[in-house]
Amino acid sequence: MIKQILGRLPKKPSKSSEHRESGGSSAPSSNASTSSRSNDLASNSAMDLDHTPLSVPNSASNLGYGEGSKFPQIGQLKLNGNSVVPSYEALPGFRDVPSSEKQNLLIRKMNLCCVMFDFTDPTKNLKEKDIKRQTLLEIVDYLTSANGKFTETLMQEVIKMVSVNLFRPLIPQPRENKVLESFDLEEEDPLMDPAWPHLQIVYEFLLRFVASPETDAKLAKRYVDHSFVLKLLDLFDSEDPREREYLKTILHRIYGKFMVHRPFIRKAINNIFFRFIFETEKHNGIAELLEVLGSIINGFALPLKEEHKLFLVRALIPLHKPKSLPMYHQPLSYCIAQFVEKDCKLADTIIRGLLKYWPITNSSKEVMFLSELEEVLEATQPPEFQRCMVPLFRQIARCLSSSHFQVAERALYLWNNDHIENLIRINRKVILPIVFPALEKNGRNHWNQVVQSLTLNVRKLFSDIDPELFEECLHKFQEDEAKLEEMKTKHDATWKRLEDIAATKVSSSEAVLVPCAIPAQMLSS
Structure with a gap:
């Protein structure tokens, strides 16, 4: 339903991002889109009401709007356990009061919306919940059509109402002790907050206020x-x-509008990543934070600040380590690619970082790493490529030799990229000797027909580019194979001799033990 209410941020923001480091601002939503979201909110009365309840307490003492702050009161309204006294009544509409009173009425309506309800029991306070929902829709609509700057008093009331409704403890729901792996979580139905009929409108209100x-x-x-x-x-x-x-979306807008907060927001996101990587490895919003960062990185001014390069090295590259990488790999890969496009000299640092965290036993993660590696190499220039090509192609050779066909196949597809193939062609004298043994063994022995076919194509490519180098590598490979075979024969002969000696020793020891057994029998008799 959320797609009907606001446009999602793109997974890969365009290069014409509005958040330029030098002073970008978020793109204001058009009146038409704002109006359509308002109509969606108002017309869809059954919006997302049928969801599995969560055990999220809505106690006023846990809302966290300021230390020691009092829960807002509307006349004599208050929470009595899970019920509200009957005086919770709807306020008049904005059309029913003169223009001079509309702002005061807006504040009263926002105070009315500060009363919280328990959504874990769908049968309680139905009338009051509907009144609050309709009131929230009214203030969203009023905010959209408002003319004139918002006063400081109004801003204070807006933030108070938003804080009371949104800032609540998040209680994680048990998932039957399942490991935090992508293939587990993707099979799980997402847990929906039963208070969403109210929360959604509060979020829409905050979004429109910021924008x-x-x-x-x-x-x-x-x-x-x-x-x-x-x-x-x-x-x-x-x-x-x-x-x-x-x-x-709201964080994206805040970053664009409040330039003074930009360093703080980046630092706070950085801290969330540190806690996730090095302590918990559990966080539901890493993908969304990375999507926001993708737009932010796209707007970084050149040359890149040292702060941004440190963020890449200390936070983004280590994000490849957690087991839940598949949940956020796509936006992470986009952020990494943005850095290479901004500064091609970072390619060596990024490739060595990927090699540092390269998975050993997880084939699905290896395929992801190879896909990301292709994106990075596509933006890599020859000088940076030459710095890291030796350790890089040692790893690629190991992937070519993988018995998992998807890993070997994805590694072979690197040669289908024209830019990467050109880099390999220029540096073939270094690269071919590294990968040739894996190519030769694949062509002869790999169990997967597709891998064998792709391998033969790559071998032919090298053979056509530099026949002399290819023959030299083939000759060396055959010599190495002959040496290995000779060494294996020697090892087998050595083991055979050891087995014969051991057998001889056993026979002689049995012969010595037989005479010793006779006196023992005589003694027993």
Whole structure:
């Protein structure tokens, strides 16, 4: 349903990203798209109501809007356990009050929406929940059509209402002790927050508030501050993918609008990655954070700051280590490719980083690494390629020799890339001796017919480019094979001699033991 409400950020943002390091701003949503989202919210009364309930407490004391802050009161309204007193009534519509009173009515409606309800029991407070939902829809619609800059008082009330509703503890749900692996999680149905009928509209309200041209960034930064951003980032660990999708878009807008917060946001995301890589290896929002970063990296000014290069080395490259890599590999690969396109001299650093974290026993991850490697090599220039080609093609040779056909096949497909083939062609005198044994053994013995066919194509390519070098490598391979065969024969002969000696020793020891057995029998008799 979330796709009907707001456009998703692209998995691969275009190079014309609006967030330039020198002062980019997020693209404001058009009035038409804003209006259509409002209509979707208002018309779809049954929106996402039928989801498996989560055990997420909605206690006012756990909402976390400021240390020691009081829960908002509307007259005599309050929470009594899980019920609300009957005085929770809808306020008049904006059309029913004069223009001078509309802002005060908006504040009263936002205060009304600060009352929280328990969605774990779908039978409780149905009337009050519907009143709150309709009130939220009204203030979203009012925000969309508002004219004139938002006052500081209004901004304060907006952030208070948003904070009370969104900033709540995220309780992870048990998954029957399953290991955090991509193939496990992909088979699981995502866990949906039962409070989403209200949360969705609050997120839409926050998104429109941040994106609105009537929101003055200089004034709003007092309330959309570091504490607010940190709490927003904490919500990325939500198990509800709809919530993470909204958070991704909102963070993207905040980064574009509040330039003063940009270094802090990058540092906070960096810390989330560190905790994920080196401590927990569990976080639901890594993919969404990387999608936001893809757009941010796309807008970095040149030459790249040292801070950005350190982020690449210390956070992005180590993200290849966790077992859950398949869950976020696509946006991670895009971020890595962006760095190479920005500064081709980083290719050597990135390739050596990939080799450092190269999987040994996980074939599916190896295929991912090979795909990412192709993207990096496509943007790599000859000087950087020559620095790392020896360790790189030693690893590729191991992949060519893999008994897993997908690994060997993906490694052979590197030769189908014109740029990579040209790099190999230029440096064939170094590369061919490294990969030739793997190619020769594949062509003779590999069990998969496709791998054999691709191998023969690569062998023919080398043979056509440089016949003399090919024959030289073939001759050396045959000599090495003959030496190995000779050595194997010697080893077999040595083992045979050892076995004969051992057999002789056993026979002689049995002959010595027989006379000793006679006195023992005589003694027993």
